[in-house]
Amino acid sequence: MIIDDFIVRAILAGLLVVLVSGPLGCVVVWRRMAYFGDALAHSALLGTSLAIMFDINPLIGVMLIGIVLSYLLIQLQVKKDLSSDAILGILSHGALAGGLVLLAIMQSQGQRVDLMAYLFGDILSVSWSYLIWLSAVCLLVLALISWLWQSILAVAVHEELARSEGIAVDRVRLIFMLLMAVLVAVAMKIVGIILITALLIVPAASARRFATSPESMAITAVLFGLLSVFGGVFASMQWDTPAGPSIVLASVALFFVSRLRLKA
């Protein structure tokens, strides 16, 4: 059987992303940040369209908007008359709508923009040069995660306890948020903006049952992520389904399998 070049590239790209989304996704589940992940992902569309408009690297655009979103979130949370839930909903959909409007304006001015690729990913069009760039970014993020892992964990367990023990909680949270923004920027290509949060939380949730330590959960989440990428890309080849949603569907199927009770 001959495996096409682009499938190899797609699998490699997926592998690199789940290497990062596995551990980050576990932290998102532990700290109940799924909605924040969603908001960050939605803001990525605004970041990308601004980047296209000003002709800068999309990664930088996505990260800048991610930082603005997090800053606004923190500022709006100071007055405690609205829940984070409501504030995130406003920021998330505001950013999504802003991105859609901006893209439409650019399209009307004759720019060629593939909205569907942003929304649902385009893993099958990954080039070798993108792959090299992607591996550099993912390995850097992975290195940062392992370097900060103990602090990230302490903050996930209890922020005040961590603070009282001398961990720079605000700095850890900021860096974690930046790492999330980077992940969103690179995962856009794989599953698209709409489904990035799924790539974070579904493999982590599947891993929970098999894990006895935070680390084993992170590693198991990476494995579930890998299986999802294989399954999704295979399904996409076999039945000509869109790759991004197929990957997410595969991960959700694996989640339900992980919940099955096997008789010993």
Next chain:
Amino acid sequence: MSSFLLKADNIGLQINQRQILDNVSLSIKPSEILTLVGPNGSGKTSLVRVLLGLIKADQGRLQKKTDLVIGYVPQKLHVDGALPMSVLRFLQMGNKVSADDIAHMVNTLGVRALLKQPLQSVSGGEFQRILLARALLRKPDLLVLDEPAQGVDINGQQQLYQLISTIRDEFGCGILMVSHDLHLVMEATDQVLCLNTHICCSGHPEAVSQHPEYLKLFGASLDGIAVYTHNHNHSHDLSGDVVEHDHHGGCNHDH
């Protein structure tokens, strides 16, 4: 050389235009047990958070002994069920501790049997002792306990306070504890500070003679002290229940 572990002068704190703490001063000396008591909403937990450096006071000054190591036992610690972590791992996390130290500590606190259990499966009283073990493994100069008896039944509470006295003797650390249950704390504490936004009365049930200037500093300006001193005189003769009742009565009448 400083003679205190932690010293707060004229601490004031406002949250949403509400005065939470007003002109609160205190100092904790090495191997001293200081207990903060006060009604709900009296600012006990806020004061602890200021002393720990978790929030910044709006007024006043906070001094710490250089390289002060604090072991903090928070009031509630909910660990998300999605986070797989054994008791042992929780004790090791963030602490560079030897296996011997952990073995010794879990024996002292009676949590040895729980080491392999998931953190989410232990009871309230067990969890308090685990938190205490974790704080002590840091070899603290000062142990801070926020309502250590919360969620622990009456028998467990008595044991816990006995344990706290033992800890001070064995580890030689200063202890700051928050409690709303004065009569249980009475026997285990050197100083009591009654807080109701400001310090309304203070004193040391067992060891008045060791700190003679304390009453002058903190108790002289308020009527509450008369009531408190009254309690105090009786605490050696009467049952704890009577003491607690009188004390709270006095405090509430003042405000």
